[in-house]
Amino acid sequence: MPPALPPTNKSLPHPCPYPYSAMPLYGTALLAVCHLLGILLGELLGRALGVQANVGGVGIAMLLLMAARYHGHRRGWLEAKSEEGVHYWAALYIPVVIAMSMQQNVVKALSGGPMALAAAITAGAACAGCVSLINRREVVAPAETSAE
C-alpha cells in the first residue's frame, strides 16, 4: 500500500497531478540559465573591453534573475513552487561561503594581518560616520520612532 500523499496545491491554475512536482526544478533551471547568461555576457563584455577577465558576470546574472522574477510575477508564469528551487540555493549561500573559507590559503594570508584589521576598522568608522550624517538630515515624525 502506498504511503499517504500530501494534498496538491489547489490554488495553482494547473494543479500538478503529482504531489512531488518538478516545479522547484524550473526555478533552479531559471537560476541556472540566468547564471550562465550572466557569466557569458560578463565574458563577452570582458573581451569587448579588452580585459582577460569576466567583467561583472555574477552581477549581470543577478540583474537578469531579478528581471526574470519581476516579469514572471507580472505575466504569471512564475509560481511559488518554482521559486522554492531558487530559495533553496539562496539559503545554501552561507554554507557555500563557509566551504569557500575552508579552502583558502590562510597560512600565507596571515602575514598581512594588521592591514586587514586597519582597513576594516577605518572603513567601518567612515561608513558609520556617513550613516550618521545622512540620517541626521531625515525629519523624523514623533509617531514613527520606536516605542522600545
Next chain:
Amino acid sequence: MESLLQKLAVDNGLVLSFAVVGAVVLCSGYISRKLTVGRVQGSAIAILLGLALAYVGGRMTGGNKGLADVTYFGGLALMGGNMLRDFAIVATAFEVQPAEARRAGWVGALALFIGTLLPFVIGVSFAYAFGYRDAVSLTTIGAGTVTYIVGPVTGSAIGASSEVITLSIAVGVFKAILVMVTTPLLAKFMRLGTPRSAMVFGGLAGTVSGVSAGLAATDRKLVPYGALVATFHTGVGCLVVPSLFFFAVRALFPAHA
C-alpha cells in the same frame, strides 16, 4: 578500515562536505548563542572557524587550498568552488523585491553608492600603504573592504592570487564582525530608528550578515529594510568593482612592464 573510509570520503566528496559544513554551522551557532549571547552572528563565526580550519589544513599539507588539500575533505573544493559559490550568490538576487526597493528612493541609491565607493577607496589606500602596487591586488583588497563576497568574486574575475583573495575575505569578515558588534552600540549615534535610516545603514554598512545581525541586535523591525539594501550592495559591488573600479585603479597604477 582506513582505506575503506578514505574511499568513502573521496567517492562522496561533495556529500561529505555538506555534512562537514553542517557540523561547523552547528558548532558556530552554539558558540554564537552561548559565548557571545547572539551578539556575533553564527555565520560570521562559522566563516572564522572555516578560515581557522583552512589554516590547520594548510599547515598539515603545505598546500594552498586549505582544508580541501586534506584527502578526506577534497569535496570542499567543489562545494566552495567558483561554480557553486556564484550560483548561490546569483540565487540571493531573488530576495530583492523591486517594489520595496523603489521605496528606498534616491537615499538608498546614494547610500549604496557611497557604501561601495568609500570602503573601496579606504581598502585600496591601506593596501597601497602596506606595499601592494599591482592593480589586481589593490582592487581585490578594496573589493574585500566593500564586502567579503565582492572580494573573492572580484579577485577570481580579475585573476588575483589566492593569498590576496584570502586577505580580501579577512578584511570583509573583520568588517562584518565589526558591524555586528558595534551597530547596537552606535545605533543612537547613527540615528537608527526608521525604515529609511535602516536602508541608509544597509547601503553603507554593506555586508548582509553584518547588517542583519547588527540590526537584529538593535531593533528587530528594521532588519528587512537594512537587509534589502544590503542585498543590492553585493550585486552592485560584483557589477561595478571588477569593471569600473578595476579600470580606474588600473589607470592610476599601471603595470611596471
